[in-house]
Amino acid sequence: MKNLTFALFVSLILLGCAPQRNLVYFSNLTNVSSDQIPKAADLKLQKNDQLSISLTSLNPEYNVLFASANATNSNNPINSKGGFRINSAGNIALPLVGEVKVEGLSLEEAQGVITKALKKQIKDPFVDLQLVNFKITVIGEVNHPASLNVPGEEINLLEALGMAGDMTVFGRRENVLVIREEDGIRNMTRLNLNDKNVYNSPYFHLKQNDIVYVEPDKSKEKQVNPNNHLIPIISTLVSAAAVVLTIVLR
Known part of the structure; x- marks a missing residue:
């Protein structure tokens, strides 16, 4: 019976645990940094501009x-x-x-x-x-996904996310996808906003018609999966059973 009680407690702990996520931008920046941020490349005019x-x-x-x-x-x-x-x-x-x-x-x-x-x-x-039609699109796990008109000639990834209301808590800051089309060729890259070195990426400074996609983490996927609605019920039953067994075995 003691082994059964222990197993129930372990199950309860596993059900209640969720993987830890890093929600801090540039979390590897430990001190004040004076690193020079690369200048944005000159905007080049494209067809349909x-x-x-x-x-x-x-x-x-x-x-x-x-x-x-x-x-x-x-x-x-x-x-x-x-x-x-x-x-x-x-x-x-x-x-x-x-x-x-x-x-x-x-x-x-x-x-x-x-x-x-x-x-x-x-x-x-x-x-x-x-x-006059410098536009970018920010979708996925942001508070206000939208196509955004840029008033100037430069915008970086952080500014774009700010215009979209920033990421939700479910947004994967370490895996932001930027989609860019130039000369009929579509290029895609993933950026880690937990890393201060993201500034060095040529995709950090956005260009007209770029698409930014913020991927949801696994916890969001579990929330929208109907099969996972049983987990709170199972967790409650396991907890109740553990309490009952504890009382019986005293």
């Missing part, structure tokens, strides 16, 4: 023409600035000069190329260029 292009020159009629075309080409209802879409050939169609190749360029490089093209028709043009 939407650009807001404003022109200021000594020709008011050209400025108005450009502003009107900029609004007419708007296909982005979320952003009131509108913009010119980069087509499947990697070009944008501009008033006065026609198509200009900008795919693969940084915003600064594209601004220079567009300015040079406009100088053939306009004296002293000043071009302001912005990417």
Whole structure:
């Protein structure tokens, strides 16, 4: 009978135990660190990117023409600035000069190329260029999964998770998946946010259209598995049986 009582107690302990998880970001950072974080790579323009292009020159009629075309080409209802879409050939169609190749360029490089093209028709043009559809998607074990519009030209993984309300307690911080598509090739990598060295990954700084997926841990899987609803009942019965046996064996 004593062996049976011991076995019941061991079963109760095993049922009540759950694996320990590390919920702390950069938990291996023991001291204040002055390590330099690698700079984000320049954003490169891709097909279907939407650009807001404003022109200021000594020709008011050209400025108005450009502003009107900029609004007419708007296909982005979320952003009131509108913009010119980069087509499947990697070009944008501009008033006065026609198509200009900008795919693969940084915003600064594209601004220079567009300015040079406009100088053939306009004296002293000043071009302001912005990417208006910089979007990322954060899904999985976060409090507010969503597609997020990025107001600037840079965002890192921590900032993206913050915009999505941070991870839930079930999110696996050591196994965050980033999905990125470039030049028609889809790449995926997993990042460990418990490790301070995650800063060195080229995927820590996100690019337009990246998808971040936070995987749930095993405890979440057990919660949603209907077969596991019996565990609390079994645990209660084992506990009650152990108490009864303890009283009987006294």
